[in-house]
Structure formats: structure tokens, C-alpha cells
Amino acid sequence: MTDAASAVAGALARRFGETVNVPxxxxxxxxxxxxxxxxxxRRWADRPVPDDLVRLLAACALSAPSKSDLQQADIVQVRDPARLDAIAALVPQMPWVRGAPAFLVFCGDGRRFRRIFARRGQPFVNEHLDAFFNPAVDAALVLMNFIRAAEAAGLACCPISVLRDRATELSAILELPEHVFPVAGLCAGYPAAALSVNPRLSLKASFHIDRFDDEDTDALLDEFDERWALARAQRGGPASAPPPAPVPAVGPRWSDEKAKQYSVAQRADWGAFVRAKGFGLD
Ligand SMILES: Cc1cc2nc3c(=O)[nH]c(=O)nc-3n(C[C@H](O)[C@H](O)[C@H](O)COP(=O)(O)O)c2cc1C
Structure with a gap:
């Protein structure tokens, strides 16, 4: 196997706990x-990210495919220290936001599309859930494309959807008008240190052939909980390091953490925020 092929196979083995063939x-x-x-x-090297590079990455990101070519995603790069401070203050539990060398907010934009109709004096007859869903998906694709481009350029990123807990305040800080909503913030910077990849559920759980099949969900959750706890106990090696040798698992498991994290209602006012932005969600 070539070095590159074995590195990919090693990373995927670490990620999924199973072998993926890499010819x-x-x-x-x-x-x-x-x-x-x-x-x-979530930790950054003391090295600035030039605005020109951010603009280049934004251009690559906005080259993502777009539903019906409607182009319903926008990026706001936040450079103004006062606005950055105000945004960071919304999520004090995430200090990596204020410390990030570059910070952006990815937005769904249903405004331009409606403008096309207003300019023609034509009624907008698609005021239903799909008209919100499409810009949300477009923005997610642009966000992912930005991460891909940034990682190719040697940067690292952290999306920040917790900002949607404070969507009204964020919207005011960025002056987001009607029909424009934040999907996620994004910290970007040169990474402070190498990190090992985070495990994912087995492909048996999330990759289906021909038909959806979740008969083995309980066993696959148990398997992932074990692997996740082991990886967490051993975290810290380089991203392409070989799978860790088993050690006794300690601490909570993934299912415990997620059940705890979502044991209180989160963002229950998101629908109200989106409706207040002018979207009909029926
Ligand atoms: C849409 C989205 C929103 C996220 N929001 C946050 C966030 O608010 N704060 C944070 O620290 N990480 C956030 N993350 C990062 C996830 O926690 C991270 O992707 C996950 O733990 C898996 O880790 P990995 O990306 O290293 O594989 C977000 C990721 C995505 C895709």
C-alpha cells in the first residue's frame, strides 16, 4: 500500500473502528x-489569518452547489472588534470564539429570492417550510465548503451553532434583515496543536445499501459507546496515528453525554425566531 493509501485507511480505521478498503x-x-x-x-496558534485568505476561502466556499441555483447563502466575516466582543459575550462558555483569528457567520438568505418577485410585482407563492429549508441547506453546504477549503489551506475550524441560542441578539449585532437567518458561526485559525480524529458511529449504523436498516442500532450504539470512551481516554495523538491499543474505558460514554446534553430543552424559541424573520413554516 502507498503511504497515502495506508494513511487514509489508518485514519478511517480510527474513525469508524472498522476496515475501509483503500486501493x-x-x-x-x-x-x-x-x-x-x-x-x-478550539485552540489557535498565535498567527493571524490574512483577510485576503479569508476572502479566497469564502469564494471557494460559495462555489458550492446551490439548490435550483437560487444562491440563498451569505457569509458575514466579522472584523470589527466591538461586534466580535458582542458576539463572544453571547457565548461565554466558548472562549475559542473571541480568541479565533478569523470569525464568520454563515446565513441562510431568503431575501434576495423574494426581491426578484418584488421587483417584478409578482406574488411570492412559495411561503412554506421549503422556502426556509432551501437556504438552510445552501448555507450548510457553504459552511462545509469553507471548512474544506480552510483545512486545505492549513487552517482549522470550529462551527458555532450555539450562537443560535441567542439568534435575536446575533441578528441585531450583524444587522440581519427579514428573511436572513444565522445557521452557524465559524472560528478559523492556524491550529495550536495536532489532534487525533474523533470517532464516528460504525458505517454499519450510518451507511445503508438499497434500504434503510437499523435493526442492529442497540448493539451498534453499545459498540460506539465503548470505542468513543476509549478514544476519549487516549485523545491527543496526531490525526493520522494508528488506532489506539485498547485500555480500560473510563468515564461517561457517548450516549450518556448526549442524553445529558439534551436533557433540557434547547433552542425551543428557534421556530418563533424564524417566523419573526418572516418565514412561513407550514
Ligand atoms: C453545524 C455544527 C454546529 C456546531 N456547533 C458547535 C458549537 O456551537 N460549539 C463547538 O464548540 N463546536 C461546535 N461544532 C463542532 C462539533 O462539536 C464537532 O464537529 C463534533 O464534536 C465532531 O468533532 P469533529 O468535527 O472533530 O469530528 C459544531 C459542528 C457542526 C457541524
Whole structure:
């Protein structure tokens, strides 16, 4: 196996706890390795990210496919220290927001689309859930494309959807008008240290052939809980390091953490915020 092929296979084994065949002749192994070794970072090197680079990455990000070519996503790069402070103050539990060398907010934009109709004096007859869903999906694709581009350029990122807990305040800080809503913030910077990849549920749980099948969900959750706890106990090696040797698992498991995290209602006012932005959600 070539170095690149074995690096991809190693990263995926660490991620999924199972073997994924990586033929050495596969095209694009360098890019696949970058995708396979993706890690969210929350600590940044003391190195600025030039605005020109952010603009370049934004242009690459906005090259993402767009539903019906409607182009319903926008990026707001926040440079003004006062606005950055105000945004960081909304999420004090996430200090990596204020410390990030670059910070952006990815928005769904149903405004321009409606403007086309207003300019023609034509009624907008699609005021229903799909008209909200489409910009949300477009914005998510642009967000992902930005992360992909940033990681290719040697940066690391951390999306910040917790900002939607304070969507009204964020909207005021960024002056987001009617029909424009935040999907997520994004911290970007050069990473402070290498991190190992985070595990994911087995492909048996999330990759289906021909028909959806979740018969083994309980066993697959148990398997992932075990693997997640082991990885957490051993976290810290480089992203493409080989799978860790088993050690006794300690601490809570993934299912425990997620059940705890969502044991209180979160963002129950999101629907009200979106309706107040002018979207009909029926
Ligand atoms: C849409 C979205 C929103 C996220 N929001 C936050 C956030 O508010 N704060 C944070 O620290 N991480 C956030 N993350 C990062 C996830 O916690 C991270 O992707 C997940 O733990 C898996 O880790 P990995 O990306 O290193 O594989 C978000 C990720 C996504 C895709």
C-alpha cells in the first residue's frame, strides 16, 4: 500500500473502528486523507489569518452547489472588534470564539429570492417550510465548503451553532434583515496543536445499501459507546496515528453525554425566531 493509501485507511480505521478498503490506485488520495483526518479545533496558534485568505476561502466556499441555483447563502466575516466582543459575550462558555483569528457567520438568505418577485410585482407563492429549508441547506453546504477549503489551506475550524441560542441578539449585532437567518458561526485559525480524529458511529449504523436498516442500532450504539470512551481516554495523538491499543474505558460514554446534553430543552424559541424573520413554516 502507498503511504497515502495506508494513511487514509489508518485514519478511517480510527474513525469508524472498522476496515475501509483503500486501493493505492485511488485518485485524489491527498484530498481524501485531508477529509478523512478532519478534526474540529478550539485552540489557535498565535498567527493571524490574512483577510485576503479569508476572502479566497469564502469564494471557494460559495462555489458550492446551490439548490435550483437560487444562491440563498451569505457569509458575514466579522472584523470589527466591538461586534466580535458582542458576539463572544453571547457565548461565554466558548472562549475559542473571541480568541479565533478569523470569525464568520454563515446565513441562510431568503431575501434576495423574494426581491426578484418584488421587483417584478409578482406574488411570492412559495411561503412554506421549503422556502426556509432551501437556504438552510445552501448555507450548510457553504459552511462545509469553507471548512474544506480552510483545512486545505492549513487552517482549522470550529462551527458555532450555539450562537443560535441567542439568534435575536446575533441578528441585531450583524444587522440581519427579514428573511436572513444565522445557521452557524465559524472560528478559523492556524491550529495550536495536532489532534487525533474523533470517532464516528460504525458505517454499519450510518451507511445503508438499497434500504434503510437499523435493526442492529442497540448493539451498534453499545459498540460506539465503548470505542468513543476509549478514544476519549487516549485523545491527543496526531490525526493520522494508528488506532489506539485498547485500555480500560473510563468515564461517561457517548450516549450518556448526549442524553445529558439534551436533557433540557434547547433552542425551543428557534421556530418563533424564524417566523419573526418572516418565514412561513407550514
Ligand atoms: C453545524 C455544527 C454546529 C456546531 N456547533 C458547535 C458549537 O456551537 N460549539 C463547538 O464548540 N463546536 C461546535 N461544532 C463542532 C462539533 O462539536 C464537532 O464537529 C463534533 O464534536 C465532531 O468533532 P469533529 O468535527 O472533530 O469530528 C459544531 C459542528 C457542526 C457541524
Amino acid at each position: 493505492p490506485s485511488t485518485a485524489g488520495l491527498d484530498e481524501l486523507l485531508r477529509i478523512a483526518t478532519h478534526v474540529t479545533h
